[in-house]
Amino acid sequence: xxxxxxFAPSPTGRLHLGHAWSAILSHDFARAQDGRFLLxxxxxxxxxxxxxxxEAILADLEWLGLRWDGDIxxxxxxxxxxxxxxxxxxxxxxxxxxxxxxxxxAASTTAPHGPEGAIYPGTCRGLGAPxxxxxxxxxxxxxxxxxxxxxxxxxxxxxxxxxxxxxxxALAGDVVLARKDAPASYHLAVTIDDAAQGVTHVVRGTDxxxxxxIHRLLQALLDLPTPEYRHHALLSGxxxxxxxxxxxxxxxxxxxxxxxxxxxxxxxxxxGLLPVGIASAKA
Ligand code: GLU
Numbered sequence: 001x002x003x004x005x006x007f008a009p010s011p012t013g014r015l016h017l018g019h020a021w022s023a024i025l026s027h028d029f030a031r032a033q034d035g036r037f038l039l040x041x042x043x044x045x046x047x048x049x050x051x052x053x054x055e056a057i058l059a060d061l062e063w064l065g066l067r068w069d070g071d072i073x074x075x076x077x078x079x080x081x082x083x084x085x086x087x088x089x090x091x092x093x094x095x096x097x098x099x100x101x102x103x104x105x106a107a108s109t110t111a112p113h114g115p116e117g118a119i120y121p122g123t124c125r126g127l128g129a130p131x132x133x134x135x136x137x138x139x140x141x142x143x144x145x146x147x148x149x150x151x152x153x154x155x156x157x158x159x160x161x162x163x164x165x166x167x168x169x170a171l172a173g174d175v176v177l178a179r180k181d182a183p184a185s186y187h188l189a190v191t192i193d194d195a196a197q198g199v200t201h202v203v204r205g206t207d208x209x210x211x212x213x214i215h216r217l218l219q220a221l222l223d224l225p226t227p228e229y230r231h232h233a234l235l236s237g238x239x240x241x242x243x244x245x246x247x248x249x250x251x252x253x254x255x256x257x258x259x260x261x262x263x264x265x266x267x268x269x270x271x272g273l274l275p276v277g278i279a280s281a282k283a
Pocket of ligand 1: 008009010042190203204208
């Protein structure tokens with residue numbers, strides 16, 4: 001079986017060292033096995049995605065010496081695919097429209113908490129005659145979904161670095177599958193595209209580990225194959241703190257434009273070293 005990995009950045013900002021690390025791991029895993037390394041631009045968020053971020057991402061990857069195979073996939077050009085999947089889930093009776101604002105949900109005293117914050121309290125579940133002319137998102141009725149997936153809670157598993165992980169999507173509650181402002185959510189689009197692109201190994205940071213519980217459920221509901229997962233530790237600075245945008249670390253673009261050698265930087269990261277100055281660049 002040919003190994004296929006991908007790097008799937010959202011062009012809502014410039015890339016940082018953490019992105020570089022993830023792209024390197026995904027790229028190197030494919031290359032080590034004569035596999036394919038794909039690039040997918042996750043630009044379904046039309047309000048925050050920008051073409052100039054896409055251009056910078058491509059330049060950054062080339063600068064790091066990471067070449068992708070085949071055409072770049074843009075999620076914004078694949079909306080009919082996501083709509084078809086939503087239609088399927090809707091026909092199965094698994095979706096309901098939700099009119100709540102973030103403030104409504106935050107104000108709900110009954111909202112339980114899951115690994116990713118407040119779980120939707122189900123306010124709009126079972127509305128009699130929803131007025132679809134009002135702004136709404138579509139949520140997955142988690143209880144109904146789990147009731148029809150064979151083996152949910154027992155046999156619904158994925159493999160992470162080869163180890164079996166039991167999927168527990170119930171912890172996420174009624175997740176959003178189509179947003180008010182976008183015809184798909186991250187969870188739906190990523191699950192469909194990984195399958196459509198024949199991705200065999202999803203290499204991404206542990207910050208998305210919780211999301212995989214949901215992706216595994218969607219695979220079961222939509223009859224999609226389950227890739228192998230390789231969630232990797234996030235890059236952290238010398239103080240053990242995660243390197244992220246908010247730390248004031250320079251973007252890859254800033255390093256590239258400063259004349260730094262990108263390939264040498266990639267090799268440094270592979271050797272477990274951070275570039276000089278990153279620690280002091282932190283706030
Ligand atoms: N687009 C997501 C991000 O930039 C990553 C998606 C994924 O690797 O599954 O955080």
